[in-house]
Amino acid sequence: MHPAPEHLAIEVEDLPELETEVSISGSYQQQETGGIICIGIAAGLAIYICR
Amino acid sequence: MIIGTDLRSWLDDGAGQRRSRTGTDAFATTWNEGPHHHAFAAAMAACGGRDAEAVAAAIRSRFEDEAWVRDLIDSLAAALRRDPHFEPPFRHMNSDIHRGLVVYEDEYASIAIGVTDIHQLAAKKSARSGRGSINFSGHVELLKFVKAGGARLAFWAAPPITESFSAATAGRCVRAGERPIADGEILQVDGRCESFVIAHAAANLFVLQATVKTDCAPVGVEYDKATGDYVGCSAADDSASRIQMITTLLRKLGCEAAFPAIADFLDHPSFFVRWHVMRELLGLDAGAALPHLKRMAARDPHPETRRAARTALDRIAAAPRTQRKAA
Numbered sequence: 001m002h003p004a005p006e007h008l009a010i011e012v013e014d015l016p017e018l019e020t021e022v023s024i025s026g027s028y029q030q031q032e033t034g035g036i037i038c039i040g041i042a043a044g045l046a047i048y049i050c051r
Numbered sequence: 052m053i054i055g056t057d058l059r060s061w062l063d064d065g066a067g068q069r070r071s072r073t074g075t076d077a078f079a080t081t082w083n084e085g086p087h088h089h090a091f092a093a094a095m096a097a098c099g100g101r102d103a104e105a106v107a108a109a110i111r112s113r114f115e116d117e118a119w120v121r122d123l124i125d126s127l128a129a130a131l132r133r134d135p136h137f138e139p140p141f142r143h144m145n146s147d148i149h150r151g152l153v154v155y156e157d158e159y160a161s162i163a164i165g166v167t168d169i170h171q172l173a174a175k176k177s178a179r180s181g182r183g184s185i186n187f188s189g190h191v192e193l194l195k196f197v198k199a200g201g202a203r204l205a206f207w208a209a210p211p212i213t214e215s216f217s218a219a220t221a222g223r224c225v226r227a228g229e230r231p232i233a234d235g236e237i238l239q240v241d242g243r244c245e246s247f248v249i250a251h252a253a254a255n256l257f258v259l260q261a262t263v264k265t266d267c268a269p270v271g272v273e274y275d276k277a278t279g280d281y282v283g284c285s286a287a288d289d290s291a292s293r294i295q296m297i298t299t300l301l302r303k304l305g306c307e308a309a310f311p312a313i314a315d316f317l318d319h320p321s322f323f324v325r326w327h328v329m330r331e332l333l334g335l336d337a338g339a340a341l342p343h344l345k346r347m348a349a350r351d352p353h354p355e356t357r358r359a360a361r362t363a364l365d366r367i368a369a370a371p372r373t374q375r376k377a378a
Binding site: 011012014015016017019020022023024025 | 287322
């Protein structure tokens with residue numbers, strides 16, 4: 001029987017990975033992703049810091 | 052960095068930079084509201100993105116008419132004559148042998164014009180001495196070789212990349228012939244099972260390249276050119292990578308309010324996105340995520356995702372009870 005999940009500390013790093021490792025999207029799309037994600041991270045951090 | 056007098060003057064001239072920016076914005080408006088852009092949008096709307104073949108057929112009809120290419124290049128050349136600091140308002144699509152501009156994009160396809168540089172191609176081939184990779188993009192692509200540069204293309208084939216793709220069943224890629232390409236030829240390549248490399252060229256290639264987004268495979272796959280063996284894979288669609296990065300960010304910020312929005316991606320068509328999202332949900336709120344994990348272990352269509360979910364359930368079952376970690 002599974003223990004009550006609300007009493008579990010789950011670290012994402014301890015969870016299993018898929019056997020097929022999939023890298024981040026490549027080609028020119030990767031450049032675009034990086035740019036937008038950087039803005040997203042900056043916005044996220046700004047909100048976090050302002051809390 | 053050594054810069055010329057003209058560029059130095061422009062860098063010191065705020066008004067001149069604003070004029071260049073205004074010229075770029077005006078060019079973008081003219082292009083986006085012009086007849087050629089509208090013709091692409093109308094062709095896409097007419098096909099409705101029904102499937103990859105329908106989108107490719109719509110693009111083919113636009114590729115058969117080169118008037119829009121001539122008009123666009125003439126307009127770009129005129130803008131550069133007026134202002135050498137004019138920046139074309141298009142996203143760049145560059146690789147080590149190819150430089151291109153994405154001139155049209157919607158939810159069904161992106162279309163670029165570009166030049167493959169014969170000298171860089173020769174240098175790359177020389178440096179690799181026949182080694183290298185064959186990439187299968189996962190997308191249907193349509194190419195028009197406006198100037199084929201006397202090129203010969205070598206074609207490759209691999210097992211179809213489907214939603215149940217896995218490294219264990221990726222198989223091998225094999226040669227599928229070689230032939231010359233003529234000026235003006237339109238070539239459709241199904242990047243889910245077909246690829247090509249330029250085996251030989253005598254001059255630069257001027258190419259229109261359409262990438263169809265509809266019906267794309269979950270991943271693009273790379274094989275070793277010499278052995279045909281599987282090398283690795285990457286997300287074929289950049290939105291999959293965005294979802295992965297943003298859900299990780301939300302979990303690291305402890306943003307539990309985002310749980311329902313993240314859980315919506317458990318139905319994503321890409322198996323690796325579904326598992327990534329599941330991991331982040333477990334890290335965010337294990338109690339709320341457990342029913343989703345049980346469902347995934349029982350019913351996810353991809354065997355690796357089901358297997359990972361079952362392993363996670365077993366680990367949770369075996370884990371000692373502890374106080375819940377602070378968010």
